Amino acid sequence: MSEFNSMARDLGVRVKTTSNAHALHQLHAQSHRRPARRLRPQSLLVALFAAAAPVALAVATVGAVMVHVQRNHSATASGPNQPVGGKGVIITSPSPVARTTTPSPTPSTPAAPTSSPAVVVPPPVGTTAPPPTPSPTPSAPNLVSNPWFQTDTSGWRGWQAGIASAQVSGAPGGGHAAAVTYSSGVDYAIYDFPPLTGTAGKTYTGTVWVRAASPIAVGGNVQIGLLERHGADISADDVGDQRSQNVTLTNSFQPITVSMTDLYSGDYVEVYAIRSCSCSTGDAFYAGGFSVTAS
Numbered sequence: 001m002s003e004f005n006s007m008a009r010d011l012g013v014r015v016k017t018t019s020n021a022h023a024l025h026q027l028h029a030q031s032h033r034r035p036a037r038r039l040r041p042q043s044l045l046v047a048l049f050a051a052a053a054p055v056a057l058a059v060a061t062v063g064a065v066m067v068h069v070q071r072n073h074s075a076t077a078s079g080p081n082q083p084v085g086g087k088g089v090i091i092t093s094p095s096p097v098a099r100t101t102t103p104s105p106t107p108s109t110p111a112a113p114t115s116s117p118a119v120v121v122p123p124p125v126g127t128t129a130p131p132p133t134p135s136p137t138p139s140a141p142n143l144v145s146n147p148w149f150q151t152d153t154s155g156w157r158g159w160q161a162g163i164a165s166a167q168v169s170g171a172p173g174g175g176h177a178a179a180v181t182y183s184s185g186v187d188y189a190i191y192d193f194p195p196l197t198g199t200a201g202k203t204y205t206g207t208v209w210v211r212a213a214s215p216i217a218v219g220g221n222v223q224i225g226l227l228e229r230h231g232a233d234i235s236a237d238d239v240g241d242q243r244s245q246n247v248t249l250t251n252s253f254q255p256i257t258v259s260m261t262d263l264y265s266g267d268y269v270e271v272y273a274i275r276s277c278s279c280s281t282g283d284a285f286y287a288g289g290f291s292v293t294a295s
Contacts, residue, residue, distance in 0.1 A: 140293035143196050143204075144271065147290040148173040159272075161188035168286055172209055172253055177288030179213055182279040190287055191272035194232050198262035198269040202294045205259045206271040212249035213284035220277055221246035222285055226260040226292075227270040239263055243274075249285055 149165040166179040212218040225243040242260035273287045
């Protein structure tokens with residue numbers, strides 16, 4: 001108020017109130033009634049400051065209230081957000097972001113290789129697995145020549161009989177056989193010549209296929225035999241003679257077999273087919289497929 005009183009004195013106005021606004025109003029009213037006095041610059045600045053003081057005071061009051069409210073809000077909030085220096089300024093720290101760590105891959109240990117078990121397929125229920133097929137045994141070589149008499153009877157002789165190569169239907173080994181026909185005596189036969197040379201201890205097996213060659217021979221008997229003797233000729237001394245059982249002749253071929261063990265090395269082994277009977281003219285049989293093997 002001292003500044004207003006000074007201004008009033010300068011203007012020659014008497015101020016009766018203590019209100020700044022009222023004082024300004026009085027100064028304005030009296031300045032129109034009285035002649036204006038020249039104001040000093042200092043007095044004018046003081047007057048302006050005094051007029052603006054209430055506005056500044058109101059702004060400061062509002063700011064103080066806002067700071068107080070902000071402080072109370074910050075005091076109730078959780079976390080690290082706090083006013084800095086008591087000035088009402090809040091610095092908000094960002095929430096920490098969880099850092100995800102990717103685990104390093106664990107090296108895998110390769111599994112040890114396992115051997116697959118052999119798959120065994122059982123035979124169906126109620127059946128028996130067939131036995132394994134045996135390997136074929138190599139056949140022994142045939143030790144006689146011209147066994148089927150395809151063209152002639154070379155390597156063979158007849159005893160009390162005539163022999164000839166004949167084409168016979170159903171004959172094994174090419175449709176040929178030797179026709180053996182009775183000529184004289186009680187029995188007659190066909191045999192190989194020259195005979196084989198035997199080895200002591202060897203077992204020889206002879207086979208021949210036979211059938212009736214005439215109606216009167218059907219139902220008769222025939223045999224196959226192996227003969228060991230010291231000489232090649234039929235008149236030489238016999239050492240051993242092995243014959244098969246009798247086989248009844250029919251109109252079909254059938255095999256006959258016999259075996260014998262040789263006694264002396266260097267002896268001769270003869271194979272033959274013989275028919276023993278009280279035979280008559282016209283009696284005949286077929287013989288073919290002779291074979292002799294040694295084991």
